[in-house]
Amino acid sequence: MPNALTRRLEEYTALTDADCRELAQLAAQSTLTIGPRRDLIHEGDAPRSVYLILDGWACQYRTLPDGRRQIVDFAIPGDLCDLNLFILDRMDHSIGALTRLRVAEIGRDILHGVITTFPNITTALWWQELVSKSIHREWIVNVGQRTAFERIAHLFCEMFLRLESVGLTDGFSCDFPPTQADLADATGLTAVHVNRTIQELRRRGLVILDRQRLTIPDLGALQAAGLFNAGYLHHWRLNRHALINGVTDGGRGPDGPKLRAIA
Amino acid sequence: MPNALTRRLEEYTALTDADCRELAQLAAQSTLTIGPRRDLIHEGDAPRSVYLILDGWACQYRTLPDGRRQIVDFAIPGDLCDLNLFILDRMDHSIGALTRLRVAEIGRDILHGVITTFPNITTALWWQELVSKSIHREWIVNVGQRTAFERIAHLFCEMFLRLESVGLTDGFSCDFPPTQADLADATGLTAVHVNRTIQELRRRGLVILDRQRLTIPDLGALQAAGLFNAGYLHHWRLNRHALINGVTDGGRGPDGPKLRAIA
DNA sequence: CGTTCAGTTGACCATGATCAAGAGTGGTGG
């Protein structure tokens, strides 16, 4: 596998050979492997490095005092976990491994060096940061407005496309390690209800999910079921497509009419 | 009122006099006033400027094709609406005015100039960007895990502290323009349920809310009711406090025990 | 093979949604 980070960042900006070499080096410099269900870093810790996911899945999550847990994002190879360290003194969330996880640890000073000498990379990093913020917004919408059925469908679409953008899909299929309990924590549902909802998705032929393997026979249909619009991922390859089904509101402000056709 | 942006950014970094003068100029250069319930910019538009809120409240929101609307953040004076323009070709959300709104429009080129000549400001801007991402994470938790009662309490705490950090509170009180329908769209509830929940908050003496005016007689009690922990706002003045009730999880990874005492 | 963890099923329940109607409040024009 070539560097997933390179692939990810090229989604946003053109990189030179020198940029790519630098990225490859970053990924190789100081790697770290941790087992599934362990924390990479924990809420309240002082961040010491940025983590680049090389292999496996992680999740960012926050817990409430009584133990309720909300996953706020999944992280897959090529994802860079929070540039927070430059800025924030304390982690406001945890990062946990869902699978065996291989990450590159990039120290503050090294990253700082990269940023001052490789402007393309810097641009791409901030780009990625803004995109991941956009993904957060979409998660708020997902949890706040969509039905259980739509939420799960939406999440499957999102993760499939994100995996696809780093070359981790295989036709209509991809690995999909989160358990139903994980999906529950990501969607604000219970595991029981996630289970029933996935069964409904299966019954309708929208997904095949077995042994950590997800297959989406008809992505368009699943997108429709999840009210999914890829625009928020800001992948340029998808953008043309996104512009077609992009705009959903006529511009009447926060109190406009509630019913409106898809463009 | 001095420049709320200055106040906001000084929450994060020390600014020189020259920095402050530059910020004051940015805020004065090209201002724009729009009426309540109108859009500043709309989902799908190409962003042309960054908007700095000078006066009034706005909200960032996204709509689903069938008209469901989710507010993903409120914007108050001193807030800078999405540095997206540098990066993203299309707005993935809209910004709408909740009140009469006065904003400064900062063009791409001007902002670019600032970024290349005022490193402190640049740092502070990115800081603000990362903090607002952290706020998004908290909103996911709010909508995903908290009960209606906790959600509303949490939102009141957050907005009160954010207003306080730009000097827009007056003792225990502040202006609070969102309607109950707005609060519903922000919390993923219905307006009816928001109404009943606010009544419950009033009955318990946690808030006084009348005519767009919010009073919080006992912020600590409201924070407890909303499971609110100010750490995610990353205000340094609050940080000492945040560290006290900060950590909520023992570090056992995403599958740790579900019950756990408050520190 | 037994233990563990993920997935599945069933019965019942509750939080919050929906629908509908009425009461304040504030702004506008006659």
Add this chain to the structure above:
DNA sequence: CCACCACTCTTGATCATGGTCAACTGAACG
């Protein structure tokens, strides 16, 4: 100054989506 209109807030009755609790099945791994 008052009448009207629009909008927000409030209340009640009923409903449904999704939660809770509990038991059981089946894979995977040592």
